[in-house]
Amino acid sequence: MNLYDLIKKRRSVRNFKDQEIPKHIIEELLDAANNAPSGGNIQPISIILVQEPERRKELSKMVGDQPWVKNAPLSMIFCIDFFRIKKWASMFEADFKGEKALSHFLIAYADLMCSAQNVVILAESYGLGSVYIGTILDAIDKVRKYFTIPHYVLPMMVLSIGYPKSVPKNVPKLKRDVIVHREEYKELSDDEIKKAFEDKYGSFDDNLERYFQRIYVEAVEADKQEKPEWADPEWIKKEMKKLNIKNTAQFLFKFKYPSEEMVKLNENLIGAFKNAGFDFF
Numbered sequence: 104m105n106l107y108d109l110i111k112k113r114r115s116v117r118n119f120k121d122q123e124i125p126k127h128i129i130e131e132l133l134d135a136a137n138n139a140p141s142g143g144n145i146q147p148i149s150i151i152l153v154q155e156p157e158r159r160k161e162l163s164k165m166v167g168d169q170p171w172v173k174n175a176p177l178s179m180i181f182c183i184d185f186f187r188i189k190k191w192a193s194m195f196e197a198d199f200k201g202e203k204a205l206s207h208f209l210i211a212y213a214d215l216m217c218s219a220q221n222v223v224i225l226a227e228s229y230g231l232g233s234v235y236i237g238t239i240l241d242a243i244d245k246v247r248k249y250f251t252i253p254h255y256v257l258p259m260m261v262l263s264i265g266y267p268k269s270v271p272k273n274v275p276k277l278k279r280d281v282i283v284h285r286e287e288y289k290e291l292s293d294d295e296i297k298k299a300f301e302d303k304y305g306s307f308d309d310n311l312e313r314y315f316q317r318i319y320v321e322a323v324e325a326d327k328q329e330k331p332e333w334a335d336p337e338w339i340k341k342e343m344k345k346l347n348i349k350n351t352a353q354f355l356f357k358f359k360y361p362s363e364e365m366v367k368l369n370e371n372l373i374g375a376f377k378n379a380g381f382d383f384f
């Protein structure tokens with residue numbers, strides 16, 4: 104398969120076989136991570152490999168009981184790592200203040216995702232599947248403690264990897280022209296925006312099974328495995344009724360990512376950054 108087809112076909116996988124990944128493949132995945140672009144080539148990242156079943160289980164719990172994290176034979180925790188650079192700089196009478204410089208932080212986060220995405224694509228080419236786990240951001244303190252992560256190191260992303268038992272179909276995407284602006288930004292009208300999301304999600308309908316298939320792939324996938332409460336379709340249906348949810352925008356920002364709750368997460372996140380010695384605020 105050529106790279107274009109592979110990238111177009113890739114879907115996040117959440118249903119993994121109980122099958123080890125050969126060691127030489129894991130090493131190549133790590134080489135792919137290590138050879139990603141990096142701002143200034145500073146490489147401010149570390150990757151923690153999680154393979155032991157007990158640790159997989161713990162990580163899974165910390166990121167919100169997402170069953171695929173414990174079922175995947177390998178998870179990589181991608182960390183912004185300023186600990187190593189600060190030490191190195193100070194040993195040579197230089198001062199690195201990434202923990203206070205938002206610019207270093209943002210570039211490091213971009214570096215981290217470049218590395219992780221290199222792994223995603225190479226893994227895909229070996230017939231592996233993977234899924235990012237962003238909810239690690241809600242558990243930075245716990246993850247730092249459990250995985251003995253020092254100051255100036257922030258675990259920012261998990262990538263769970265394994266051989267797929269099944270791959271989701273029909274994951275909706277915006278049409279390409281919605282995200283592309285040629286030579287200058289062209290603001291879409293209200294109607295164009297409505298149409299863009301209608302084209303993506305289809306219309307909201309009462310057949311919740313069908314609806315979930317399109318818009319809540321995590322619930323569908325969790326339903327094939329254990330049913331953690333947050334993704335149990337029966338429970339979700341009840342909550343949606345209670346909240347009187349009438350369309351996909353409401354589903355996303357009243358139920359899945361409730362706007363007030365998302366803002367409240369700032370406090371926890373800023374606290375976790377401070378605990379790790381980061382302070383841009």
Ligand SMILES: Cc1cc2nc3c(=O)[nH]c(=O)nc-3n(C[C@H](O)[C@H](O)[C@H](O)COP(=O)(O)O)c2cc1C
Nearest residue numbers: 113114115116117169234235236237238274320321
């Ligand atoms: C930054 C980021 C965070 C994500 N966090 C999660 C997560 O916590 N749990 C999960 O099941 N999927 C997670 N995903 C996967 C997305 O749900 C998935 O990419 C999206 O539904 C589009 O599907 P696709 O990857 O198959 O194209 C995350 C993806 C990204 C890029």
